[in-house]
Amino acid sequence: MNLWMRRVRAVLPWVIVALLSSGAVLLAELPAAWITPQFAKATHGHVNLVEPDGSLWEGSAVLMLAAGSDGGGATLLPGRIEWRTSFWPLFTGRVRMQMRQTEAMPDAIQVDVTRRGATMTAGEITVPASLLAGLGAPFNTLNLQGGVRVSWTDWRSFGRDAFGQLAVGLNDMSSSVSRVKPLGSYRVVIQAEGAAATIDLSTLKGPLLLNGHGSLSQRSTSFQGTASATPDALDNLAGLLNLLGAPTGQGTVALSFAH
Numbered sequence: 088m089n090l091w092m093r094r095v096r097a098v099l100p101w102v103i104v105a106l107l108s109s110g111a112v113l114l115a116e117l118p119a120a121w122i123t124p125q126f127a128k129a130t131h132g133h134v135n136l137v138e139p140d141g142s143l144w145e146g147s148a149v150l151m152l153a154a155g156s157d158g159g160g161a162t163l164l165p166g167r168i169e170w171r172t173s174f175w176p177l178f179t180g181r182v183r184m185q186m187r188q189t190e191a192m193p194d195a196i197q198v199d200v201t202r203r204g205a206t207m208t209a210g211e212i213t214v215p216a217s218l219l220a221g222l223g224a225p226f227n228t229l230n231l232q233g234g235v236r237v238s239w240t241d242w243r244s245f246g247r248d249a250f251g252q253l254a255v256g257l258n259d260m261s262s263s264v265s266r267v268k269p270l271g272s273y274r275v276v277i278q279a280e281g282a283a284a285t286i287d288l289s290t291l292k293g294p295l296l297l298n299g300h301g302s303l304s305q306r307s308t309s310f311q312g313t314a315s316a317t318p319d320a321l322d323n324l325a326g327l328l329n330l331l332g333a334p335t336g337q338g339t340v341a342l343s344f345a346h
Contacts, residue, residue, distance in 0.1 A: 166190030294320035312342035
């Protein structure tokens with residue numbers, strides 16, 4: 088073995104160490120902005136993480152809801168979404184992140200992503216109803232006020248199939264287009280069952296009565312329901328009922344949507 092080869096063998100381990108160290112530093116310093124566009128892409132611009140700070144491994148951003156991909160009518164959730172990514176699971180082809188919202192989420196959740204699919208542990212988050220305006224009509228027209236509590240079971244997804252339950256509690260809701268306050272409290276339950284899901288709307292209490300059932304799939308979305316009022320509030324809620332749907336009877340309108 089000549090002198091040149093001996094020198095290469097002596098230096099090679101240190102070169103490998105230097106490359107691995109540089110790679111680890113680059114990974115550790117990947118900016119948080121590297122991950123935030125993925126949320127907008129996956130939700131077609133409806134759910135966004137803006138004002139990112141920190142790194143891919145430990146960072147935060149502000150949650151923004153928007154009615155469309157152009158960001159029109161966007162609203163921001165107070166506080167920040169914080170995340171921490173585990174390093175060693177990456178060597179097994181797994182991304183494991185712990186996430187929480189600083190002001191609205193009491194407990195952190197864990198997101199686990201592999202090539203086969205993704206899982207998210209059960210959790211809940213409480214947000215102001217005004218945040219719903221960012222989703223567009225009819226929420227931006229009604230200008231709802233009140234408390235919104237979103238909770239979910241363990242959520243699993245495999246490709247386009249999802250399994251889990253998402254429940255939305257709308258508590259003591261009111262609207263700027265009605266003098267009746269509060270309008271009531273309601274519950275929306277979305278049950279994901281693979282390639283399709285069902286949605287159920289029910290009234291818990293209040294003078295404005297909302298009920299209905301629908302289905303969601305990759306190809307279509309449909310919902311059929313009714314909106315009505317208790318006899319003592321019918322006169323005061325007549326204008327709001329006309330905004331919600333077409334009359335189907337005395338004091339009752341249809342809640343109908345198909346796409």
